[in-house]
Amino acid sequence: MKAVTKSNQSTEEKTKRRRVPATDTTLIFAILFLIVFGVIMVYSSSYYASYEEAETHTLYLWKQALWSGLGLLAMYIVSRISYKFISSFWLLIYGSAVLSLIFVLFFGVEKNGAKRWIDLKIIGFQPSELAKLAVIIAMSVAITSTHKYITNVKVIAFNMLLIIIPTALIGLENMSTAIVVLAIGLSMIFVALPNIKILIKFIAIPGVIIVALLFAFRDVFSGFFKDYRMGRVEIFLNGPWSDPQGAGYQTIQSLYAIGSGGLFGKGLGYSMQKNGFIPEAHNDIIFSIVCEELGLFGAIALILLFILLIWRCMVIASKAKTIQGLLLVTGVMAQIAIQVIINIAVVTNSMPTTGMPLPFI
Structure with a gap:
């Protein structure tokens, strides 16, 4: 018995030593390097445009540095909060995203032929960015609330609805971001499926049919673009x-x-x-x-x-x-x-x- 106990204790100690640390230093390094590199490249690439706009070469440098700093601060604060606590507000976050997407269609600021921004006077707000976060949080809750993995049609249908609503609203003005939101949702469904047969049956086949219909009636649908x-x-x-x-x-x-x-x-x-x-x-x-x-x-x-x-x-x-x-x-x-x-x-x-x-x- 003593030998077994010692063996178990030894195994537990090894497991603890192998446990992944709370902070992934490699990930943090990659993020920090990209942010610093981004500030440098924005300064370099905006050198001419900044002077043309404000007679200073550092206009966009300070803007990028400010938002990068605020982003790092937000990242640190969120890392100290349990994702389960944040997820408890999923309906509020998702609902706010959908309402803001509807609002921007009617009252948004038009730039380069599309309404994507809400003018908050101090700063501009792009609802599609909130929608990305909202879809991630909402789907993580919806998938895991009833099952560990997606195992029935109703759960798939509900999650597809969570994807389709913001994707359709965003797609009216910003097709590329709509594609990103769609890809986010589908990737999460793919990971949550217990086997590939469900993916083919409920996602791939309907997807192929929809694409085929869009191509067949492209002259009709082109009027919506x-x-x-x-x-x-x-x-x-x-x-x-x-x-x-x-x-x-x-x-x-x-x-x-x-x-x-x-x-x-x-x-x-x-x-x-x-x-x-x-x-x-x-x-x-x-x-x-x-x-x-x-x-x-x-x-x-x-x-x-x-x-x-x-x-x-x-x-x-x-x-x-x-x-x-x-x-x-x-x-x-x-x-x-x-x-x-x-x-x-x-x-x-x-x-x-x-x-x-x-x-x-």
Whole structure:
């Protein structure tokens, strides 16, 4: 008996030593590095635009630094609060997101042909960002409230409803963000399914049918899309050089920036395309400036850093003690991954232009 007791104690001690620490230092490093890198690149890419707008080269530098600092503070505060406590307010968070999405359709500020922002005077608020968080929290609660995993049609239907409502509201003005919200929800459902047969039966097959119907009646559905969206799709299919001074201008300038960077780039701060050639170079198209100033080497290094971040999220998810914890991490990981993929795909002309920013940058 003593030998067995000692053996059990030894096993428990080994388990404790192997236990993952509360804070993932690799994840924190990746986040901090991306934030600092983002501040530096925003300063470099906005150097010209900042002076044109406010006769100072540091306008966007201080804005980025301020919001990065507030983001880090928010991250620290949230990390000290139990996710179960936050999840207890899921209905309030989800309801607020849906109501704000409806509000922005009627009273939102229109920019670049779409209403995506609510003017709060002091700051601007984008409801679609709240919707991403709301879907993650709401679905993590809905999936785990009755079952550990999704095992019946009713649970799948309810979770699909949680996805469809914000996706449809966002899609009216912002298709790329709607795709992100949809991807977040589907990734969480995929993780929560006990086997692949349910995914094929209730998600994949209906999805294929819907896509086929949209394609078959594309002339009818095209009326629901705004002209600038159809223009972006057409310029992608025909190539940016079909309208070099119009819809294809930004894409062409972005490709020039990427191509001129070469292997190691022109050097930090030495981009030419940011000097009035690429509109708002410090925003969604900033990856092209990274390529121009730091070259292929810098671009690959940045992508590898994002891969490191996503990998650590996968590790944390796999070691989560609860299904809800697993789902929350999966949702956040999916959001970051899909935004990175869409942003880089747009900059490299691999998909139609969207307004999707690069996370942390």
